[in-house]
Amino acid sequence: MSTVEERVLAAINMAELLAFLGQMVAFPSLGGNESPIQRFLADYLQSLGMEVDVWELDFAALSQHPAFSTEIDRVEGLGVVAMMGSGEGKSLIFNGHVDVVPEGELANWHYPPFQTTVAGGKVYGRGALDMKGGLACAIFAAKAIRDAAVTLKGKLLIETVIGEEDGGVGALAAVVRGYKADAAVIMEPTELMIAPAQAGALNFRITIPGLAAHGAVRDEGVNPIEKFIPIYQALMSFEASRNQQSDNPLFAAYKLPYPICVGTLQAGVWASTVAESLTFEGRFGIAVGEDIPAARQAFEKVVADVAQSDDWLRQNPPTVDWWGGQFESASIPADHPIVTTVGAAFTEITRSQPTYRGMPYGADMRLLVNNGNTPTLMFGPGNVRKAHQPDEFVPVDDLRVVVQTLALTALRFCGYEE
Helix, strand or coil, rough: CHHHHHHHCCCCCCHHHHHHHCCCCCCCCCCCCCCHHHHHHHHHHHCCCCEEEEECCCHHCCCCCCCCCCCCCCCCCEEEEECCCCCCCCEEEEEEEEEEECCCCCHHCCCCCCEEEEECCCEEEECCHHHHHHHHHHHHHHHHHHHHCCCCCCCCCEECCCCCCCCHHHHHHHCCCCCCEEEECCCCCCCCCCEEEEEEEEEEEEEEEEEEEEEEHHHCCCCCHHHHHHHHHHHHHHHHHHHCCCCHHHHCCCCCCCEEEEEEEEEEECCCCCEEEEEEEEEEECCCHHHHCHHHHHHHHHHHHHHCCCHHHHHHEEEEEEEEEEEEEECCCCCCCHHHHHHHHEEEEHHHCCCECCECCCCCHHHHHCCCCCCEEEECCCCCCEEEEECEEEEEEHHHHHHHHHHHHHHHHEEEEE
């Protein structure tokens, strides 16, 4: 490690990083309410001496893009990209999203969701893990480079984006605005593993018709809840067969690398009435490199085949709609320079070899790779299994490793003036 690199690492202040993360978590930046934290981050990045681009997202124009998807009708949204460096070397993007999922039932939390609590070496709070902690690491890596009075030869860009949880409109907006680089790192929670691949995920909605009847003569109606059961069983069999065929070594550690999850189910309006219809929604896991239209067609065929075997559904077929988040898969070569650079920096910091693994969740990586022509990997603090649930947390030690690894990565990938 060079003396410049040592100086930058010494400039990282973990106490300040944790305090800053607390400020970020205090913003209840649910989908559609991201502008306050975006303004806060833009002001902070500008205070670091970075050139900051802030713009209003044009949702009408973005909706015409083939990669557009969303689950929330936003009335406003801001894009924020900060830049530092001379631009003479290779360029690098650190990308992170500021939107968070709802906190759910407060009674299930032991700590306030929109306030960080540090306990047992963990930082608790909604978004601390997914993914304000990772974004704070990127910002403080850049801050350490600035505080150490080091000038990068290449450009380092920090993208703080909105709408990742429901489709990636913020990352798409940055791509459309023209932001791309020689490589990028997205600081999603990967358990400190380096992810050169991400699976895809497609939201679906299936509606099953029924026939209403008084509960006292339920046999004169058709209950769509009963029709749901064979459809669900067929989808689970479909899931099993798809995952048995998976041979991607980056996903070998997962029992179900490409799961089908039913997340919501609604039927009926009255307890003593046979329901008129049933609607259920979920996500359909997509393999790396899988053709999206073909995958949708195979899924729809499973539902259609069940309908053909049932007298009622044959005449009243279920409908399948693809709505909300439509996440393609993405991958880059395992020997790409950004992969090797992050891996070497991680080893330098931890004195251990990195683990390389694909991530089974949809993310903004696919927009940077597939639409922005920017080779991208994911690497970040914490375990995604702790996201989207009460008492979400990120380990302090993970934050330390990530901020140091990102700082070294920026220095080595972009280059710096001696």
